[in-house]
Amino acid sequence: xxxxxxxxxxxxxxxxxxxxxxxxxxxxxxxxxxxxxxxxxxxxxxxxxxxxxxxxxxxxxxxxxxxxxxxxxxxxxxxxxxxxxxxxxxxxxxxxxxxxxxxxxxxxxxxxxxxxxxxxxxxxxxxxxxxxxxxxxxxxxxxxxxxxxxxxxxxxxxxxxxxxxxxxxxxxxxxxxxxxxxxxxxxxxxxxxxxxxxxxxxxxxxxxxxxxxxxxxxxxxxxxxxxxxxxxxxxxxxxxxx
Numbered sequence: 707x708x709x710x711x712x713x714x715x716x717x718x719x720x721x722x723x724x725x726x727x728x729x730x731x732x733x734x735x736x737x738x739x740x741x742x743x744x745x746x747x748x749x750x751x752x753x754x755x756x757x758x759x760x761x762x763x764x765x766x767x768x769x770x771x772x773x774x775x776x777x778x779x780x781x782x783x784x785x786x787x788x789x790x791x792x793x794x795x796x797x798x799x800x801x802x803x804x805x806x807x808x809x810x811x812x813x814x815x816x817x818x819x820x821x822x823x824x825x826x827x828x829x830x831x832x833x834x835x836x837x838x839x840x841x842x843x844x845x846x847x848x849x850x851x852x853x854x855x856x857x858x859x860x861x862x863x864x865x866x867x868x869x870x871x872x873x874x875x876x877x878x879x880x881x882x883x884x885x886x887x888x889x890x891x892x893x894x895x896x897x898x899x900x901x902x903x904x905x906x907x908x909x910x911x912x913x914x915x916x917x918x919x920x921x922x923x924x925x926x927x928x929x930x931x932x933x934x935x936x937x938x939x940x941x942x943x944x945x946x947x948x
């Protein structure tokens with residue numbers, strides 16, 4: 707092998723034909739040729755609702771000759787909810803609150819005026835709604851200099867996260883990281899934002915720049931990948947237990 711050459715990682719080959727969802731242990735399991743799917747640590751991949759199990763099953767059924775693990779977003783999120791969240795619920799809620807501490811939609815541009823006006827028109831209603839529903843207050847900032855948020859606000863965001871079950875908490879943490887905003891993740895969870903709306907609100911600056919200066923192909927491809935994840939997360943939240 708030539709020095710400096712990195713051999714490409716071979717993707718795992720599809721090893722099954724049939725995919726089905728069956729009731730199991732009070733939930734629903736995905737089976738491949740009759741065998742249950744395992745999490746990375748060897749646990750059973752059992753989902754609390756049929757709708758969640760269907761999401762995972764669809765990903766496995768959609769695979770071709772090789773497995774595109776990176777694109778199996780619901781499966782990876784389910785693994786997180788089952789294996790990573792239970793022993794780290796407090797830490798995960800802290801992570802959600804940390805996004806609220808420097809939430810994307812609290813940082814308005816200083817200029818140009820057209821961008822500032824667009825941010826105010828689209829972000830302010832979301833901020834107002836979370837403040838009214840959660841009885842909290844978010845400090846708006848101009849520019850990129852960090853602005854501390856009230857401790858009571860961050861404590862309430864943490865409480866909102868901890869009130870979720872493992873699958874809901876996994877979704878909130880995923881959404882906060884995806885959008886750079888705990889507020890947008892909570893809005894999507896509560897159903898007053900769609901996945902597309904939450905994504906576009908998180909990309910408002912990038913959308914404005916593309917309108918003004920043109921579309922960068924690499925940035926556009928990345929945005930499309932993120933949008934797919936936002937759409938998955940909307941469906942994920944809708945599939946959670948009542």
